[in-house]
Amino acid sequence: MSFEPVLTKNVGVKDSQKLSVYVERGGYSSLPKAFAMKPDELTDLVKASGLRGRGGAGFSAGMKWTFLPKDHPGPIYMAVNFDESEPGTFKDRYLCDHDPHQILEGIIVSSYATRATVAYIFIRGEFHLQAKILQKAVDEAYEAGYFGKNIQGSGYDLECYVHRGAGAYICGEETGMLEALEGKRGWPRIKPPFPAIEGAFGKPTVVNNVETLCCVPHIIHNGADWFTSIGTEKSAGPKLYGISGHVNKPGVYELPLGVTCRDLIEKYAGGMRNGKKCKGAIPGGVSMGVLHADELDCPLDFDGPGQRGCMGLGTAGVIVMDEDTCMVSALRNIVHFFKHESCGQCTPCREGSGWMLKTLDRILAGEGKKDDLDNMIELCDAQGSMPGKTICGLADGTAWAAKNFIQKYREEFEAKIESASAVAV
Amino acid sequence: MSKVTVTINGQDVEAEAGRQLIDVIKENVKEEVPHYCYHPGLSVAASCRLCAVEAGSKDADGNVKMFPKVMMSCQMKVTDNMVVNTHTDKSKQHRKEIMEFLLINHPLDCPVCDQAGECGLQDHSYNHGQSESRFREDKIKQPKKQVGEKVLLYGDRCIMCTRCVRFTREISGGGELYVHERGNGSEIDVFPGFGVNDKLAGNVVDLCPVGALLDNEFLFKQRVWELKSADSVCAGCSKGCNITVDYNKGVIYRLKPRHNPEVNDYWMCDEGRHGFKYVHADERIKRCQVRRDSAMYDSSIENAVDSAKEMFSEFTPETGRKLAVVISPMASLEEQWLAASWARELNEQAILVRGPVFNAENDETFKAGFTISKEKAPNRRGMELILETFGGDQMTFTDLVEAAGRNEIEGIFVQGGYPWQNWCPDEMVEKLRNAKVLIVSDILDSKLSQRADVVFASAVWAEKSGSFINDQNMCQPFEQGIETFEVGVNDLTVFWQLAGRVGPADLELVREELSEIKNQSCSKEQQADTVGA
Amino acid sequence: MAWQIVDRLKGTPDSADKVVTDEMRQKIEAEFAKYPTKQAVLLTSLHMVQNKYKQISDQAIRELAEIHEISPGEVLDTLSFYDMYSREKLGKNLIGVCVSLSCDICGCKDLMKKVKDKLNIGPRETTEDGKFTLIPMECIGACEMAPAILMNEDLHKIESVEQLDDLIDKTA
Structure with missing residues (x-):
């Protein structure tokens, strides 16, 4: 069965951002089908489809929706996570650039399924153009009666507001996002209580990634079985793979879940630049760790990278590094990112990220010591290879990335230290 | 509230459902779970990550299933059949790691830090940390900041527990303290011009588990291990916050609040906290004095008492002369009782006078409900009770x-006993001087004491034991801390001797006599623990 | 650092000229209807002030605190957390160079060097004429265009340092 892209089917179409073009190509037609179902039926459909969150955690979207309290007087909020800040990830921005109304359609049907009455789209502050595109699309949708009171005569009301962030990766963490939505610093909250019980402004809130929501209209049109037929057994559906770095055709490719890293690089992204060999590839945003050149046959689904020592698939934002890349510098870049973005609440993340950055800088400056590497690996465990050490998973990202790099490229790190000590007489 | 059974370190413990696990552990087992950001009077932050325990549950057959990861005991509420182990290898290792992280940017300047001796980092490092650190990088330095008139922040020492920030948001309501920036470079700060200057400011110094927030009034004054503590009650207003008086060699260095959930919770106001300067003022009346031939001479207490007795012997009922005894709302209940008893024993028509009560304009209430009373006397209700009786x-x-x-x-x-000199204005003193005999017991030198025939050197509350009845009608006992200038001389002794009772003044005997008329018993059990790290 | 005592008791004086103009205030108040609390609009208000004045001054903080009914400390708490708000005045144009992994391995350091050579400014520094500030940014979500920059609000894929040179000239 050949794979037909659905999420990117409007990419390249003239004026695809316009509502009229979107509707002409079948847009918003999942709404009457959704409204014909009861909200719980729609939730069951999404659950049956096996749709797993596309924001990085990979949790079953339908199951998350069932965590909302039954018979709540409301209001229930839908918080759309458009805070795409994970290095290597740009698929949500791509979706917004080419097909903003698909996002809105996904929001409407998902809000209906969860009985939400207000949807806040939390878009990162640096996406200036996308915020404008999105606001224009929202305005068009309101005018056409897809938002507001009694949508399409269904009796369902939904308001939709675009809320701009202001530059913090941690606001992509669901409770960090809720804090930023409430106008405070984006410090993730302790869980329990979970957002489904006590979320934005103390009310039950559903938090979903943009790409996840875009899948829902297609599931409504084509059914749960169609969705599960794409991808692998535990990782259903089409996925937007982002690939960047040292490849000839960086970009977004919609493929069934489970394509191998090697195929992604060679079959779709035009192969390595300048005829170089691949040294390693980040499988899904820098939090996930790194695949060594020997591990490129790893299937990029929710389980593949985990079987090769990475944290998981994450956002499927692949970064490819060629043979000339200094892995010590690459790791330093990643650790600097986490140190800059750490929110500072939890002791291990706040102190550990700064510590590791200083150690890496010292190694790069030629003053590394022999036990620095083993110390850093122990620090990684102290920060968060095991969840529960910290309130959110940022420290886990730092720990996995650092541990992977040091373990898989040990000789390179050791050589950096030895060459320095050889020079310093 | 329903009860649940929790097994902590193998020991079955009963607790009310929904209580924080960390509190239940503290109250029931001897093994300590160290923490910084948790405080029972504030919301839960769970950010220091130190209070890790291993937890799980026991099913009906007694099979125990533990969670694979460590859990923070401050954010968990106890449920039935919970199983908790506080000192497993995993949790001990976790604590070592956290302590190592906390110390990597810490200046380790204990020799010059006020907090030494009562410092959370010292204590938990010693008990739960490791003796060596693997850190060999440069430490982060932060400037010191004057964040309040009396509150100094040593930024280097801060461990970002955010207790102080939560206090200003939840308890005092001013929201002055905040966290500046994020991550490794975050600091505590205030908006310029909006420092922590309200009357609850001093509490953030108590809350800070390390030597980051310091009280300018106490800065560099005394090492805490030299201090002795007395459990006392603040005499600033009728609220009667429970406090400790920390003193050394007869000098009070600071006052700190004690926990009492019914009176002041964990807090006290700065009026009380910093308002003890008068105790060591030069104007204190240090010795008893007796007037002879228009001049005042220092006198022993026995001599002063004898002179007073002789002068008052002219006021027995047969003489028909009017005698008035002022009962002060600043005095302890026991003194008030003895004064009134002696007065009426001497002359059953002796007039009992209500000592003046000085009021501020209004009560001051803060966000979480802490109220500073406008009535600036600790024992008006005691005075009312005595007069009524x-x-x-x-x-x-x-x-x-x-x-x-x-x-x-x-x-x-x-x-008297008021903490300011001119509580009795000159015109009033002259009118009182019309009396043939004027005897004064006061703490500060003033026109009143200068014009009296006999002056008794009164003791402030920190120099004696006694009880105050506060504005919730609670009778609260307080202990003596420092000595009076003449050891053992205080109003209790004076009235005891005036009444002709033999032997040293017996506080317990007086309390027994009082207990028949008091509406609330006043026992040692009322006192609760000190605010700690 | 540790030997200095910074005085936070003295604030800057209140100014009669309002930072938050009536027009801005109206816009903010229109936003209040969208959220259950006033504080939720704070990020939007801060963006408004930052865009207009290129900084958020003490006066702005005092006014925003009053509008949103929170303390100035709470405004600063939120403001200082995010990268896009600045207490110091930034230049008229912001050159945001992405320094995260994809852009790093695709040559963002050359772009930083180009800016240094051409305008003599390093990270977070502003040119003397106030026209440009160089802001290193963490992943701006444009990895397929690496090395990517945000010139003010516009995303650009930089294919050569000459292209950056031209872009700076065109913007000035």
Whole structure:
């Protein structure tokens, strides 16, 4: 069965951002089908489809929706996570650039399924153009009666507001996002209580990634079985793979879940630049760790990278590094990112990220010591290879990335230290 | 509230459902779970990550299933059949790691830090940390900041527990303290010009588990291990916050609040906290004095008492002369009782006078409900109780002054004890001086004591034991801390001897006599623990 | 650092000229209707002030605190957390160079060097004429265009340092 892209089917179409073009190509037609179902039926459909969150955690979207309290007087909020800040990830921005109304359609049907009455789209502050595109699309949708009171005569009301962030990766963490939505610093909250019980402004809130929501209209049109037929057994559906770095055709490719890293690089992204060999590839945003050149046959689904020592698939934002890349510098870049973005609440993340950055800088400056590497690996465990050490998973990202790099490229790190000590007489 | 059974370190413990696990552990087992960001009076942050335990649950057959990861005991609520192990290898290793992280940017300047001796980092490092650190990088340095008139922040020492920030948002409501920036470079700060200057500011210093927030009034004054503590009650207003008096060699260095959930919770106001300067002022009346031939001479207490007795012997009922005794709302309940008893024993028509009560304009209430009372006397209700019990002839202080001005009162005993010198203005003193005999017991030198015939050196609350009845009608005992200038001389002794009782003044005996009339018993059990790290 | 005592008790004086103009205030108040609390609009208000004045001054903080009914400390708490708000005045144009992994391995350091050579400014520094500030940014979500920059609000894929040179000239 050949794979037909659905999420990117409007990419390249003239004026695809316009509502009229979107509707002409079948847009918003999942709404009457959704409204014909009861909200719980729609939730069951999404659950049956096996749709797993596309924001990085990979949790079953339908199951998350069932965590909302039954018979709540409301209001229930839908918080759309458009805070795409994970290095290597740009698929949500791509979706917004080419097909903003698909996002809105996904929001409407998902809000209906969860009985939400207000949807806040939390878009990162640096996406200036996308915020404008999105606001224009929202305005068009309101005018056409897809938002507001009694949508399409269904009796369902939904308001939709675009809320701009202001530059913090941690606001992509669901409770960090809720804090930023409430106008405070984006410090993730302790869980329990979970957002489904006590979320934005103390009310039950559903938090979903943009790409996840875009899948829902297609599931409504084509059914749960169609969705599960794409991808692998535990990782259903089409996925937007982002690939960047040292490849000839960086970009977004919609493929069934489970394509191998090697195929992604060679079959779709035009192969390595300048005829170089691949040294390693980040499988899904820098939090996930790194695949060594020997591990490129790893299937990029929710389980593949985990079987090769990475944290998981994450956002499927692949970064490819060629043979000339200094892995010590690459790791330093990643650790600097986490140190800059750490929110500072939890002791291990706040102190550990700064510590590791200083150690890496010292190694790069030629003053590394022999036990620095083993110390850093122990620090990684102290920060968060095991969840529960910290309130959110940022420290886990730092720990996995650092541990992977040091373990898989040990000789390179050791050589950096030895060459320095050889020079310093 | 329903009860649940929790097994902590193998020991079955009963607790109310929904209580924080960390509190239940603290109250029931001897093994300590160290923490910084948790405070029972504030919301839960769970950010320091130190209070890790291993937890799980026991099913009906007694099979125990533990969670694979460590859990923070401050954010968990106890449920039935919970199983908790506080000192497993995993949790101990976790604590070592956290302590190592906390110390990597810490200046380790204990020799110059006020907090040494009562410092959370010192204590938990010693008990739960490791003796060596693998850190070999440069430490982060932060400037010191004057974040309040009396609050100094040593930024280097801060461990970002955010207790202080939560206090200003939840308890005092000012929201002055905040966290600046994020991550490794975050600091505590205030908006310039909006420092922590409200009357609850000093509490953030108590809350800070390390030497980051410091009280300018106590800065560099004393090492805490040299200090002795007495459990006392603040005499600033009728709220009666429970406090400890920390002193050394007869000098009070600071006051800190004690936990009492019914009175002041964990807090006290700065009026009380910093308002003890008068105890060591030069103007304190240090010795008893007796007037002879228009001059005042220092005197022993026995001599002063004898002189007073002799002077008052002219005021027995047969003489028909009017005698007035002022009962002060600043005095302890036991002193008030003895003063009134002696007065009525001497002359059953002795007039009992209500000492003046000074009020501010309004009560001051803060966000979480802490209220500073406008009534600046610790024991007005004690005074009311005594007057009600004794009945008979009574008048207000202003009436006394007027009556003395008209020469109607010939013998006056004034008990003062107010923390400012001119509580009795000069015109009032002159009117009182019309009396043939004027005897004063006060703490600060003033026109009143200078014009008296006999002056008794009164003790402040920190120099004696006694009880105050606060504005919730709670009788609260307080212990003596420092000594009076003449050891053992205080109002209890004075009235005891005036009444002709033999032997040293017996506080317990007086309390027994009082217990028949008090509406609330006043036992040692009322005292609760000190605010700690 | 540790030997200095910074005085936070003295604030800057209140100014009669309002930072938050009536027009801005109206816009903010229109936003209040969208959220259950006033504080939720704070990020939007801060963006408004930052865009207009290129900084958020003490006066702005005092006014925003009053509008949103929170303390100035709470405004600063939120403001200082995010990268896009600045207490110091930034230049008229912001050159945001992405320094995260994809852009790093695709040559963002050359772009930083180009800016240094051409305008003599390093990270977070502003040119003397106030026209440009160089802001290193963490992943701006444009990895397929690496090395990517945000010139003010516009995303650009930089294919050569000459292209950056031209872009700076065109913007000035």
